[in-house]
Amino acid sequence: MSSDTADSAARQLRRRIVDNAGTADKVYRGVGRAGGSLVLVLMVLVGTFLVYRAWEALSVAKFGFITTEEWNPDGGGFGIAAVIVGTVLIAVVAIAVAVPLAMGTALYISEYAPRWLKRTLVAMVDLMAAVPSVVFGLWGVFFLQWKIIYLSRWIADWFGWLPFLDVTGVARHDPLATVTTYTSSTFIAGVVVALMVAPIACSVMREAFGLAPMGEREGAYALGATRWGMIRSVVLPFGRGAVVGGTMLGLGRALGETIAVVMIISPRFEIQPHIMEHGTSSVSSLIALRYGEASPFGISALMAAGVALFVMTLIVNFVAAWVVSRSRSGAMSEV
Numbered sequence: 001m002s003s004d005t006a007d008s009a010a011r012q013l014r015r016r017i018v019d020n021a022g023t024a025d026k027v028y029r030g031v032g033r034a035g036g037s038l039v040l041v042l043m044v045l046v047g048t049f050l051v052y053r054a055w056e057a058l059s060v061a062k063f064g065f066i067t068t069e070e071w072n073p074d075g076g077g078f079g080i081a082a083v084i085v086g087t088v089l090i091a092v093v094a095i096a097v098a099v100p101l102a103m104g105t106a107l108y109i110s111e112y113a114p115r116w117l118k119r120t121l122v123a124m125v126d127l128m129a130a131v132p133s134v135v136f137g138l139w140g141v142f143f144l145q146w147k148i149i150y151l152s153r154w155i156a157d158w159f160g161w162l163p164f165l166d167v168t169g170v171a172r173h174d175p176l177a178t179v180t181t182y183t184s185s186t187f188i189a190g191v192v193v194a195l196m197v198a199p200i201a202c203s204v205m206r207e208a209f210g211l212a213p214m215g216e217r218e219g220a221y222a223l224g225a226t227r228w229g230m231i232r233s234v235v236l237p238f239g240r241g242a243v244v245g246g247t248m249l250g251l252g253r254a255l256g257e258t259i260a261v262v263m264i265i266s267p268r269f270e271i272q273p274h275i276m277e278h279g280t281s282s283v284s285s286l287i288a289l290r291y292g293e294a295s296p297f298g299i300s301a302l303m304a305a306g307v308a309l310f311v312m313t314l315i316v317n318f319v320a321a322w323v324v325s326r327s328r329s330g331a332m333s334e335v
Contacts, residue, residue: 053300054301061077061078066079074297083286086265089275093193093194094194094197101194102250103243105121105125125202126199128199140260145188148191149188153182184265184266185275186265186280187275188264202246204246209235212238213234216234217230217234217235252317265282265285267281
């Protein structure tokens with residue numbers, strides 16, 4: 001049989017897929033496309049508006065906007081070097097605390113919790129994600145901060161040989177060091193933000209862990225694996241993309257958190273890499289604190305800071321979506 005005849009026979013045998021979508025399907029598809037397009041349009045409009053309002057300040061500051069630590073738009077130089085560093089450090093501390101907490105909670109809910117408790121735990125985690133930021137801020141300022149400063153002092157005493165855990169001007173085990181040296185720090189703000197982003201990461205991880213193929217689970221048990229062995233060999237590899245994606249989504253939330261951070265930190269417009277030390281700043285807190293008293297040019301400078309934060313969070317969320325979409329946990333599997 002010639003190749004042309006074989007190709008013709010293959011085409012005839014190939015099943016033709018016909019889209020017989022009904023009216024409801026067409027309406028749903030149209031609404032879905034319209035909603036997705038609207039989100040993209042709004043994102044472009046927000047970015048365009050920020051760049052338009054920030055152009056006056058960016059044209060004056062130029063590249064110095066990235067490298068300048070001072071923030072004085074009306075009387076001197078201004079830039080986001082200090083607040084960008086503070087933003088990143090707070091977010092990193094938040095992720096370092098939130099990811100182990102979220103992963104442990106997600107694994108317990110999906111793999112260990114009895115059925116009667118699982119639904120309650122899921123509801124509690126989701127409810128925690130709905131708590132307003134100001135509530136976390138009040139709790140952090142009036143309760144957590146005064147309980148955790150002793151942990152901050154212990155970490156600085158024993159691990160101060162690491163540059164980012166050192167506290168300037170305080171000797172190791174100094175009995176005269178006041179506790180206020182450790183208040184309003186990057187570490188405390190990061191812990192509070194961690195409790196805010198943990199439910200988001202936990203939800204993403206929990207859904208992926210629960211979708212791990214049952215056949216592979218049973219195969220691991222058949223080969224003699226313990227429950228933890230099955231989790232380590234099946235569930236965690238399957239949900240690796242969701243772990244990374246949930247972490248990145250939490251990072252995007254941590255970068256933009258405002259009210260809780262404003263209530264906890266003491267603004268400091270200089271690059272401050274010591275996370276246990278009093279004082280720090282972030283882009284969102286800068287905008288919140290300075291917007292009400294800013295001049296027209298100062299508002300343009302704040303808009304420029306908003307552009308930087310918008311780009312950072314956009315990149316983080318795009319990377320998270322890309323990781324989740326390419327991971328095995330984002331694909332359909334056989335059960």
